[in-house]
Amino acid sequence: MEEKILKLKKKFRYNLEVLVAIVIFALIIATKFEFSKAIVLMLEFIVVMEVIKMISDFIKKEKLRLRFVIDIFIIFLIRDVIINTSQSSKDYFNILFLLLVIFIFFIFRILALKYSPGIIKINPNKNKSI
Numbered sequence: 001m002e003e004k005i006l007k008l009k010k011k012f013r014y015n016l017e018v019l020v021a022i023v024i025f026a027l028i029i030a031t032k033f034e035f036s037k038a039i040v041l042m043l044e045f046i047v048v049m050e051v052i053k054m055i056s057d058f059i060k061k062e063k064l065r066l067r068f069v070i071d072i073f074i075i076f077l078i079r080d081v082i083i084n085t086s087q088s089s090k091d092y093f094n095i096l097f098l099l100l101v102i103f104i105f106f107i108f109r110i111l112a113l114k115y116s117p118g119i120i121k122i123n124p125n126k127n128k129s130i
Helices: 002-014 017-033 035-061 066-086 092-114
Strands: none
Touching: 017 035, 035 066, 066 092
């Protein structure tokens, strides 16, 4: 029995996110809080964390990373999609428009990572003679 408890402790030590998710989920069930509202609040919390991360990175490096800004917008738009889909009267045009905007921001994020000036790309064929 103690071995199983030690294995669980070891797994949760390396997967702290799983433990936090289980605790939050148990609290939601215990307090009978609406699950959709809890998800919206968690997404708002993530947006606030990303904004703070972006501001602290800007203060430290005096540069604004495009990736952080795009991540904030994507999370905020996902929050809006969840809010709109959980309402009883759904505006499908609004939901589809938000999904299209999220898709465009994902493309911008991929391009921002691919063409980032801070990343040095190594060409393996550079030293080969033709």
